[in-house]
Amino acid sequence: MSKAVYERILLKLSGEALLGDEDYGIDPRIIGRLAEEISEVTHDGVGVAVVIGGGNIFRGAGLAESGIDRVTGDHMGMLATVMNALALQDALESVGVTARVMSAISVHDVCEDYIRRRAIRHLQKGRVVICAAGTGNPFFTTDTAAALRAIEVGADVLLKATKVDGIYTDDPNVAAGAEFLESVSYDAVIEGKLRVMDANAIVLCRDQGMPIRVFNIFTPGNLMRLVRGETVGSRVE
Numbered sequence: 001m002s003k004a005v006y007e008r009i010l011l012k013l014s015g016e017a018l019l020g021d022e023d024y025g026i027d028p029r030i031i032g033r034l035a036e037e038i039s040e041v042t043h044d045g046v047g048v049a050v051v052i053g054g055g056n057i058f059r060g061a062g063l064a065e066s067g068i069d070r071v072t073g074d075h076m077g078m079l080a081t082v083m084n085a086l087a088l089q090d091a092l093e094s095v096g097v098t099a100r101v102m103s104a105i106s107v108h109d110v111c112e113d114y115i116r117r118r119a120i121r122h123l124q125k126g127r128v129v130i131c132a133a134g135t136g137n138p139f140f141t142t143d144t145a146a147a148l149r150a151i152e153v154g155a156d157v158l159l160k161a162t163k164v165d166g167i168y169t170d171d172p173n174v175a176a177g178a179e180f181l182e183s184v185s186y187d188a189v190i191e192g193k194l195r196v197m198d199a200n201a202i203v204l205c206r207d208q209g210m211p212i213r214v215f216n217i218f219t220p221g222n223l224m225r226l227v228r229g230e231t232v233g234s235r236v237e
Contacts, residue, residue, distance in 0.1 A: 005229035008047035008123060010150035011038070012143065012160045012197075015055035015084055017217055025056060026087050035091035037223045038128060042097055046227055047123040049153050051131045051146040052088060054080025060138065074138035078105055081142065085132035086110060092128055099128040104136030104145070116152050123153060143197035147204040158210055159226060160197060161217035166234030167196055183235045196236060205236070212236035 013034070020027025042048055055062075057080035063073030085101045092099040100122050101111035111132065112118070119129045134145040143160075150158040169192070170178040181194075186206035189196050196202065196214055205212055215222050215233030226232045 003228045004041075004044045004046045006046055006156040006227055008049070008153065008155045009041070009227065010049045010051065010146060010153065010155040010158045011223070012146035012158060013050060013052045013088075013217070014142075014161070015053040015057060015059075015080065017161055017163070018084060018087070019056045022056075026084065031087055031091045032094075033220070034217070035088065035095050035097070037220070038092060039095045039097045040224050041227050042126065042128060044224070044227065047126070049119065049123060049129040049131060049149060049155060050085075050088065051134075051142055051149055052081055052084045053142040054078070054084055056080075057083060071138040075105075078133040078136070079107075081134060082107055082111065082132040085130040088130055097128055098126065099130055101130045101132055104131070104133040107133075119149075119153055129153070140200070141198050143201040144204065147197070147201040147210065150210055151204070151208045155210070158205060158212045159223070160212060160214045161223075162214055163216065163218060165216045165219075166214050167194055167236070169194070171195065181234055182231075183237075186236060189236055202236070 018026045018031055020030035038048055054077045058076045060074030060077035064070040082103055089099040089101050102114040102119055103111050104114045106113055122129050131149050134142045164172055167181045167184055168178040172178040186202050189202050190199055213226055213233055215226055222232050
């Protein structure tokens, strides 16, 4: 029998999480391991939706800083997330998991449009739903898209995958005195300007009562441990 404490989760993956040791693009070893961990969770009977970023290829805000129109840059970033989503879909299918890419912008030749009811139906059938292209609108990050999709599909929790063990008072990679926070409120995240997710995403989760778990995706087995209720990373609720 499944030991999972959640029936349905939304996993937020940054594009940078796919880089691994690469400077650009996708590290096949990393995306392969992520697919295996997601596969293990689905075998526990957990419905999995994923929102994926595109920062390993293009980031709209960064492109805008280089002189490209912000709306154009954000659209380029959305297309980058579609590329990452297709790669994750392929990796999942290679380990026997049925997955569907659903895009907030229409790219009919390569994936489905995101339609809430259809996404829920895929989840009910045991398919992993990979949500691409953010919200489909410029000026909104994939963090906000993750919060929105988690609420729309009825996820029990939003799992934010990072490169560190959870939430700290400062960047632990540069601040020796950074304090680890096992639990923190939504308002404390906003007021303390903690680097968890952008403010829009935090406010949306707060207003809709969506709990957030922040954890290190690069520690093997962390995803399964979280899904089974073990104390991993930090909580925002």
